[in-house]
Amino acid sequence: MRIVLVGAGIGGLATAMSLHAAGFEDVTVFEAAPRLGAQGFGLNILPNAVRELAELGLLDELRQHGLQARELLMCTPRGDLVWREDRGLSAGYGWPQISMSRARLVEVLAAEVRRRLGGGAIVTGARLVGLDGARGAFVHEDGARRTVEADVLVGADGIHSAVRAAFYPAEGPPRTNGMTLLRGTTWGSGFLSGASMTVLGDDRRRFVLYPMDRGAGDRSLINWVAAVPEPTVGAGCPPPRESVSGMREFLLREFGGWRPPDLDLVRVIRDTERIHRYPMIDRDPVPRWTFGRVTLLGDAAHAMYPAGSNGATQAIVDARVLAWHLASHSDAGDALRAYEDERLPQMTELQRINRSMGPERVLTLAHQRAPRGFERIGDVFGEEELAEISRSYAVTGRFDRDRVNSRPTLSVHRLRQHAALQDHGSAG
Numbered sequence: 001m002r003i004v005l006v007g008a009g010i011g012g013l014a015t016a017m018s019l020h021a022a023g024f025e026d027v028t029v030f031e032a033a034p035r036l037g038a039q040g041f042g043l044n045i046l047p048n049a050v051r052e053l054a055e056l057g058l059l060d061e062l063r064q065h066g067l068q069a070r071e072l073l074m075c076t077p078r079g080d081l082v083w084r085e086d087r088g089l090s091a092g093y094g095w096p097q098i099s100m101s102r103a104r105l106v107e108v109l110a111a112e113v114r115r116r117l118g119g120g121a122i123v124t125g126a127r128l129v130g131l132d133g134a135r136g137a138f139v140h141e142d143g144a145r146r147t148v149e150a151d152v153l154v155g156a157d158g159i160h161s162a163v164r165a166a167f168y169p170a171e172g173p174p175r176t177n178g179m180t181l182l183r184g185t186t187w188g189s190g191f192l193s194g195a196s197m198t199v200l201g202d203d204r205r206r207f208v209l210y211p212m213d214r215g216a217g218d219r220s221l222i223n224w225v226a227a228v229p230e231p232t233v234g235a236g237c238p239p240p241r242e243s244v245s246g247m248r249e250f251l252l253r254e255f256g257g258w259r260p261p262d263l264d265l266v267r268v269i270r271d272t273e274r275i276h277r278y279p280m281i282d283r284d285p286v287p288r289w290t291f292g293r294v295t296l297l298g299d300a301a302h303a304m305y306p307a308g309s310n311g312a313t314q315a316i317v318d319a320r321v322l323a324w325h326l327a328s329h330s331d332a333g334d335a336l337r338a339y340e341d342e343r344l345p346q347m348t349e350l351q352r353i354n355r356s357m358g359p360e361r362v363l364t365l366a367h368q369r370a371p372r373g374f375e376r377i378g379d380v381f382g383e384e385e386l387a388e389i390s391r392s393y394a395v396t397g398r399f400d401r402d403r404v405n406s407r408p409t410l411s412v413h414r415l416r417q418h419a420a421l422q423d424h425g426s427a428g
Helices: 010-021 047-055 059-065 102-117 162-167 230-236 244-255 265-271 311-328 332-354 358-369 385-396 401-406 414-427
Strands: 003-006 027-030 042-045 071-075 081-086 098-101 126-132 135-140 145-149 152-155 175-189 196-201 206-214 219-229 275-282 294-296
Touching (some): 003 010, 010 027, 010 047, 010 311, 042 047, 042 102, 047 059, 047 401, 059 098, 081 358, 081 385, 098 102, 098 206, 126 145, 126 162, 152 162, 162 294, 175 230, 196 358, 206 265, 244 275, 294 332, 311 332, 332 385, 358 385
Parallel strands (some): 003 027, 003 152, 071 196, 152 294
Antiparallel strands (some): 042 098, 071 081, 135 145, 175 275, 196 206, 206 219
């Protein structure tokens, strides 16, 4: 079976590795960009996805290039604690939660794809310009046009997916929620446990900080992201191409008075040398991902707002589920439909919840109920309310501890499975 993947981001590369592990050897990843790469900002991989990468043999590399998160704190702008929970191994999962650079994760995955499937398994500078069933037309950097026949074609080409656009041509651009993200990284002193994620917020702004690498002594590479409403940006923030110093001064005006526990936010902002700005966007859920022998995966299928650390996480899970179904069905079309039946309803619900900012909505509720602050969080929330918000979000995303620790493995080898299917057919 020949499988073509469009997009060499986290989802596409994880799919290539998953397919190889399931016994598929004829797998090629086509990437429109002339070279692989991603911004060096951070991401978190939740334990359910770390489990999948561990079963692909990557756990040691993840530990080498990232940090194992220990806790999550949700705080008001003045640093009052709204909610705290353990994360990863500290929360009883069998696998850690990993904080690391997105660019580093892409490097790790790409190196393994090339090692396992061969140097030609990733083709860069190849832009999809036409789709006819599972036949894709690509234009290369030199202008040459090449048509590739596949038994299965997977669109893992992100929120601006060309594969998705072929099936939903009237969809238009991604949907914005009126928020803008400003992101950066800087080296600084370790804070709290040394592996803590802190989210501060009121009813309209957020500031997220966590370490994603360690340096000498107690130094950590801190990843941060600020979210502000676009009207605020229009009134006081420089345009996207403005100088870093201009964006830095805007951030200091907006967040200079915020007080995360054990961390000097003003210093973090001042010490950041590069700041990038993006709109907060997602896509509306669609009723189908699969069209014959073509399907969608990751952001191409279910782009969601960056709340709850689910972007890369769910793309990795998609990859493993898709490979499992392709290895477990004798008919590729049946396999793609089974993959969609399993994943689409789950991701549609998660997209919906992320539009209310997922578990971070506790910060909005805290501000609405106690805009002047509080002495005891118990005066603002009922005894079980905060825990239930966190628990229900994990259950919706299928990354609650009991499920992750106890569910059957998705590892399967297609050759063994195909033999079992043949034996079953003979016995019938």
